[in-house]
């Protein structure tokens with residue numbers, strides 16, 4: 001099976017790290033949805049990263065759907081979402097906040113990198129920035145004191161590393177010390193080090 005997409009996408013990276021933690025073997029093909037659009041489109045005409053191509057030709061896209069499949073396959077010892085309902089709800093909360101932070105960060109990056117400067121729409125950027133800061137504000141509060149390696153905690157770290165790489169001037173690291181510390185710790189984990197953002 002093949003995972004297609006660049007690791008500087010937080011969605012691709014969370015899938016790569018999760019597959020590693022599940023113990024699933026896969027080939028990573030680092031294609032960009034921008035610079036290698038044509039090659040990407042020959043595998044997935046929709047050109048969405050991550051794309052996961054199963055050995056039988058099934059094409060999965062959207063990190064949550066890809067991870068849903070592997071979470072179902074994983075034995076209890078390797079599942080990344082807690083099984084106990086209250087703990088699961090807390091972890092889904094972290095995951096949702098981290099994914100919102102990814103989405104808002106990506107929107108800001110696209111607004112700056114894809115749109116001509118004269119067409120930047122400041123009210124939209126302000127709105128998205130407010131949503132991004134709200135997502136990280138809640139994550140900073142909701143991260144448990146000693147988080148275990150779950151889907152929520154790993155997605156929070158992947159999101160934070162992405163935001164800090166791409167738009168550190170928008171989200172000041174010093175205002176989020178718990179996210180900083182949490183991410184620094186997880187970035188030392190072998191699964192994170194095997195799939196670095198750059």
Ligand SMILES: N[C@@H](CCC(=O)N[C@@H](CS)C(=O)NCC(=O)O)C(=O)O
Pocket residue numbers: 009010011033047048049050061062063064106
């Ligand atoms: N909700 C999706 C978001 C994926 C996403 O937006 N990926 C970006 C790369 S970071 C992409 O494919 N951009 C190209 C496009 O949307 O045309 C997921 O979780 O996989």
